[in-house]
Amino acid sequence: MTTATFLRAGDLREATELKAAHPEATLLAGGTDVMVGLNFGHRTASALIDLSRVPELRAWSRDGDTITLGAGVPYTRIVEELGAELPGLAQAARTVGSAQIRNRAxxxxxxxxxxxxxxxxxxxLSARASIEVASVRGTRSVPAREFFVGPGRSVLAQDEIVTAVRVPVAAGAEQFAKLGPRNAMVIAVASVALTLDPGRRRVGCAVGSSAPTPVAAARAEAFAAAELDWAGGGALPAQVRTRFGELVAQATAPIDDVRGSAGYRRHAVAVLARRTLAWAWQEQCRRDGEGELNR
Known part of the structure; x- marks a missing residue:
């Protein structure tokens, strides 16, 4: 068994310096994925850089209509502290592992x-967030929809560290749905996130576990944005839900694996898309109706 060099960063500057000096090093924050891979021999690491004590990564802040969420903020805090501002992300955070995992992941x-x-x-992706990354060469921001390039691969350079995500505060209803063989502690067979922005009359929709990367369903977004009755509200026509689900499924490129076939995933994505759109629209209409009553 090969012994990895263990390095610990005390602040962000030291973290970037260590990554520059050891570009092959694996970054370690919560360890809920990295350590499992190492323990079971699914991955190797010649060096580990512990980021768990970097204070800049464990804080979040709000500036106007944007939340800057440190990359090291655990899911438990997202659920407890950001459920109102980022409801879609908070819903997804609730589905991550067990309580112990959410405390670290x-x-x-x-x-x-x-x-x-x-x-x-x-x-x-649904909320059109951006990813903040840093190195000794400086910082840059990457749209979340452009961050992933393949399974397990992103645009990160070897010397870069993800420091934060910048997520717009929810302007309307948001939903997240995940399908798995059980309700908790399971890898998604498929997942769908849905975001409504009534002010911009814009819809966001993205799918997980159904393509080589998470994907945004751009055609479905444009279709729903054009079909929703933003001014009048009211019931969502069945044909709009159905077509939306079809378009979201068309944005995917699933494979057959032990968790489900490609055909099953496409069907599941269409169902989840229909449901999340219906749930979000119902919630948005209820909010708008309450707003009218309060005026």
Whole structure:
């Protein structure tokens, strides 16, 4: 068994310096994915850089209509502290593992591993978030929809660290739905995130675990945005729900694996898309109706 070099960063500057000096090193935050892979021999690491004590990564802030969420903020805090501002992400966070896992696992970890099944990733694409990354060369921002390039691969350079995600505060109803063989502690067979922005008359929709990367369903978004009765509200026509589900499924490129066939995933995505759109629209109409009553 090969022994890995263990390095610990005390702040963000030291973290970027360590990553520059050891570009092959694996970053360690919550460890809920990395350590499992190491313990079972599914991955190797010549060096580990512990980021768990970097204070800049474990804080979040709000500036106007944007939340800057540190990459090391655990899911438990997202649920408890950001459920109102980022409801879609909070819903996804509730589906991550057990309570013990949620106490340690982070959005930064999902981004770092770049798994297409990462629960936090569809809400980030749906909300049109951006990813903040840093190195000794400086910082840059990458749209979440452009961050992933393949299974387990992202646009991160070897010396870069994900430091935060910048997520718009919810302007309307948001929903997240995940399908698995049981209700908890399971990798998604498929997942769908849905975001409504009535002010811009815009819909966001993204799918997880049904393509080589998380994907945004752009044609479905445009279709729903044009078909929803933003001014009048009211019931969502069945044909709109059905067509929306078809378009979301068409955005995917699933495979057959032990968790489900490609055909089953496409069907599941269509069902989840119909449901999340209906749930979000119902919630939005209720909010708008309450707003009218309060005026």
């Amino acid at each position: 982070t959005v930064g970890g999902n981004l770092g591993t770049a798994s297409p099944a990462g629960d936090a990733l569809p809400p980030l």
